[in-house]
Structures are given as structure tokens and as C-alpha cells.
Amino acid sequence: MxxxxxxxxxxxxxxxxxxxxxxxxxxxxxxxxxxxxxxxxxxxxxxxxxxxxxxxxxxxxxxxxxxxxxxxxxxxxxxxxxxxxxxxxxxxxxxxxxxxxxxxxxxxxxxxxxxxxxxxxxxxxxxxxxxTHTAYIICQQVKAASAMLGINLSDATVAVCGATGDIGSAVCRWLNARTDIKDLLLVARNQERLQNLQSELGRGTPMDLETALPKADIVVWVASMPKGVTVDPTTLKRPCLMIDGGYPKNLDQQFSFEGVHVLKGGIVxxxxxxxxxxxxxxxxxxxxxxxxxxxxxxxxxxxxxxxxxxxxxxxxxxxxxxxxxxxxxxxxxxxxxxxxxxxxxxxxxx
Incomplete structure (x- = not known):
């Protein structure tokens, strides 16, 4: 059982x-x-x-x-x-x-x-x-949803918010090993863990959230934030794919700007x-x-x-x-x- x-x-x-x-x-x-x-x-x-x-x-x-x-x-x-x-x-x-x-x-x-x-x-x-299954599903969502939106991963910048967490680090490993993404932005609070992750991957740029969001074609949200975050949609790329793998969700599921697409991450x-x-x-x-x-x-x-x-x-x-x-x-x-x-x-x- x-x-x-x-x-x-x-x-x-x-x-x-x-x-x-x-x-x-x-x-x-x-x-x-x-x-x-x-x-x-x-x-x-x-x-x-x-x-x-x-x-x-x-x-x-x-x-x-x-x-x-x-x-x-x-x-x-x-x-x-x-x-x-x-x-x-x-x-x-x-x-x-x-x-x-x-x-x-x-x-x-x-x-x-x-x-x-x-x-x-x-x-x-x-x-x-x-x-492990959550990380696998989010990675499959990145691959499939980006193709649906016409985002070519080889030309894409991906920001992982919560990069040093269990799921976030797994997503980063998969992106690094299984795709040819152009740039990987690492967003997390703990700077020591960020540096360790960057060393493990051999790539990735540690960056604060406000700086990372305008640069990202794809944002993977796997941080643990009980109250969510504030995002200014006018600063985001078009198209922009946001995969929200948090629970409760980091982003509200209400939308108001064309070209910004949010997917419920980690759902099967x-x-x-x-x-x-x-x-x-x-x-x-x-x-x-x-x-x-x-x-x-x-x-x-x-x-x-x-x-x-x-x-x-x-x-x-x-x-x-x-x-x-x-x-x-x-x-x-x-x-x-x-x-x-x-x-x-x-x-x-x-």
C-alpha cells in the first residue's frame, strides 16, 4: 500500500x-x-x-x-x-x-x-x-512546452529559481547534460551552495532574480516561497515560458500579458x-x-x-x-x- x-x-x-x-x-x-x-x-x-x-x-x-x-x-x-x-x-x-x-x-x-x-x-x-519524479516531469515539460512555443533550446537562456534545492539542482544537471541550452542562470539565496553547484556543472551564472528574469526565455520556479513572488511582466521576454513547480504555486495562475505562458510544473x-x-x-x-x-x-x-x-x-x-x-x-x-x-x-x- x-x-x-x-x-x-x-x-x-x-x-x-x-x-x-x-x-x-x-x-x-x-x-x-x-x-x-x-x-x-x-x-x-x-x-x-x-x-x-x-x-x-x-x-x-x-x-x-x-x-x-x-x-x-x-x-x-x-x-x-x-x-x-x-x-x-x-x-x-x-x-x-x-x-x-x-x-x-x-x-x-x-x-x-x-x-x-x-x-x-x-x-x-x-x-x-x-x-526525482518531479524533477523528471519538469524537465520533460521544459523540452515539450518550449517546442510548442517555438523556443529553440539551443538559442535559449534558462533561469532556474531555487537552483540549489533538491529539485532545482536536478533540473540544472539535466539541462546541462541533456540539452544544448545557450545560457543557464542560477538563482538561489545561499551563495555558497550556488558556487558549489556552478563548480559541479562547470557552467551557469549565479544571478539575483530581478536581473535574471528579463534575460530568460524560460524560467523554472522550484523555490519554496510560502507567499509567492512579485513579477513585473513588462520586463519579461516575449515569448516567455514560466514553469511553476512550487506548491503552493510561486505565481498566481491569473494572466494579463500576451506572450507570457505559465505552465503548472511538476504535474502529471x-x-x-x-x-x-x-x-x-x-x-x-x-x-x-x-x-x-x-x-x-x-x-x-x-x-x-x-x-x-x-x-x-x-x-x-x-x-x-x-x-x-x-x-x-x-x-x-x-x-x-x-x-x-x-x-x-x-x-x-x-
Whole structure:
């Protein structure tokens, strides 16, 4: 059995979803209540592969909200993730994906040092961040969507925002090894990690976001920003492809400028309907078919019986593992989302 640990995008979103899922005691509560709310299994999932194989899983709502980071409730945030992992393991789930901020919090706060959660000894091999499949899907989106827009990669400048993160560094490795892009711009906060990445790649120009955006034909957003960013669309190239792989999204999905195209990054479409309800409450356009690639990684590991933490640790994603999970993804009927939003861009306020 596979598991998915997720969270919602905001307090308002969480209150609305709680009401829809039949948890009225959660629906009108503020952030302090959500800081103490325990994890819940709120969905049972059935997935059929393109091969005909069927698997079952559970969705674990961690009750983490991004506001917990913004309001410096760090201890509550870390406790949410560890408790959700213990909850999944206690229910006998073989492999569980840490979605959204779950994996980021786990890595950034070294939660691997916390192995005992009450009466549960965490077995970390039961968990995966799902980042390898996410990186693979984003790279396929870069390749396919740029061709759709007439952007020739050999002439293109690509900016990766969040370049030193687990997914960002993997995307940079793939761009460096598997394409002939003209220029690679590396955007991240940690200058030491930026220099290390540049040395590893043997190319790439570290640059701040404001300087990088006007130069980029393609922008890959994989930074962790709870409140998103402000972008002045008038400074962007035309055409400009923006692949937003964050959750919550770094960019608002409303648009207002011709020639700027935003694609929901790290999203896959399955070839068959999935029996679940959870994707309808995280605003997927086709909730029976579309899902986060990190969640799909747990499904793929279950299909293949690869019960291991396939994606784990910072900057450990290799091209070989991306190829491996990519082949499994195609085999079982997943494909990258390529629905380009061709309406105008209005960036989320910071």
C-alpha cells in the first residue's frame, strides 16, 4: 500500500476543505487550532496502471499550513510532518510520499534526527520525497512546452529559481547534460551552495532574480516561497515560458500579458481515472486524472514494488534515477501536464 502526505495552501483553503470533507469542528478554527490538530487519513485511493495492475493507497492530511512558517511556528510545522509520517507508518503503509512543504521541512530542519515519535520508531526507508519524479516531469515539460512555443533550446537562456534545492539542482544537471541550452542562470539565496553547484556543472551564472528574469526565455520556479513572488511582466521576454513547480504555486495562475505562458510544473496526467477525491480540493483542473508528480512517485514505487526511499536527502538526484523513474512513469500511464495557460500574467504579491 502507498501513502501520500499532503497539506493545503492556506488557512482559508484548509477551513473550506474541512467543511467539504465533513470536519465542521475544523472549519471555523484559526491558526492556533491547526497547529495542534492531529494528522488524519481522509481518503482511500485506487489506481489502475496502463498495464492493468491495480494498487490502493491512503491520503494523510498533515494539517500543516504555510502560515506556520510565515508566523514562525516552526516547532508546530516540524511536529506536523513527523506526526504525519508516524501516522502513515502506524497504518501499515509501505511507501509514502512527502508532498509540498513536507519534504522541504524534513530536509531543512534535519528531521532525520528524530526517529522516535511516541511509540513509533520511524523507518525512513518507508518514505520518499517524490522529488526525482518531479524533477523528471519538469524537465520533460521544459523540452515539450518550449517546442510548442517555438523556443529553440539551443538559442535559449534558462533561469532556474531555487537552483540549489533538491529539485532545482536536478533540473540544472539535466539541462546541462541533456540539452544544448545557450545560457543557464542560477538563482538561489545561499551563495555558497550556488558556487558549489556552478563548480559541479562547470557552467551557469549565479544571478539575483530581478536581473535574471528579463534575460530568460524560460524560467523554472522550484523555490519554496510560502507567499509567492512579485513579477513585473513588462520586463519579461516575449515569448516567455514560466514553469511553476512550487506548491503552493510561486505565481498566481491569473494572466494579463500576451506572450507570457505559465505552465503548472511538476504535474502529471494519468491515462485512466483515479478513484479518489483529494485532487478536487487542491484545485486540479481534471482531478480524476491530474496529480502532483511527487505523489505519483509513491504510486510508481508501489506498482514496481520498489519499497525504498527512492528520493531522499538534499541534492542526491542523479540522471540515472531520473531515467529509471521516468521509464516507470511512461510504463504505468503517466505523462507531463502540457496545458499552457495562454492568458495574461498577474504575479502573486509577496
Amino acid at each position: 502507498f501513502g501520500l502526505i499532503g497539506h493545503l495552501t492556506s488557512l482559508d483553503h484548509a477551513q473550506a476543505v474541512a467543511r467539504d470533507l465533513g470536519y465542521p469542528e475544523y472549519a471555523d478554527q484559526g491558526i492556533d487550532f491547526w497547529c495542534s490538530a492531529p494528522p488524519q487519513i481522509v481518503d482511500t485511493i485506487k489506481v489502475t496502471s496502463a498495464t492493468g495492475q491495480q494498487i490502493e493507497g491512503k491520503y494523510v492530511e498533515s494539517c500543516f499550513l504555510p502560515e506556520m512558517l510565515a508566523s514562525r511556528r516552526i516547532k508546530a510545522a516540524t511536529r506536523k510532518i513527523i506526526n504525519a509520517m508516524a501516522h502513515a507508518q502506524k497504518h501499515g503503509i509501505d511507501i509514502t510520499a512527502l508532498g509540498g512543504f513536507s519534504s522541504i521541512i524534513f530536509e531543512n530542519f534535519n528531521l532525520s534526527q528524530i526517529q522516535q515519535v511516541r511509540n513509533v520508531t520511524l523507518e525512513f526507508e518507508r518514505f520518499t520525497t517524490g522529488n 496526467e494519468h491515462s485512466l481515472d483515479i478513484d479518489w477525491k483529494i485532487m478536487s480540493i487542491v484545485n486540479m483542473d481534471v482531478p480524476a486524472r491530474q496529480l502532483f508528480a511527487c505523489f505519483a512517485e509513491a504510486m510508481l514505487l508501489e506498482f514496481e514494488k520498489w519499497y525504498t526511499n527512492f528520493s531522499w536527502g538534499r541534492n542526491q538526484i542523479t540522471l540515472e534515477k531520473m531515467d529509471m523513474i521516468g521509464q516507470a512513469s511512461v510504463k504505468h500511464g503517466f505523462r507531463p501536464l502540457l496545458d499552457l495557460n495562454r492568458q495574461p500574467l498577474a504575479a502573486k504579491a509577496s
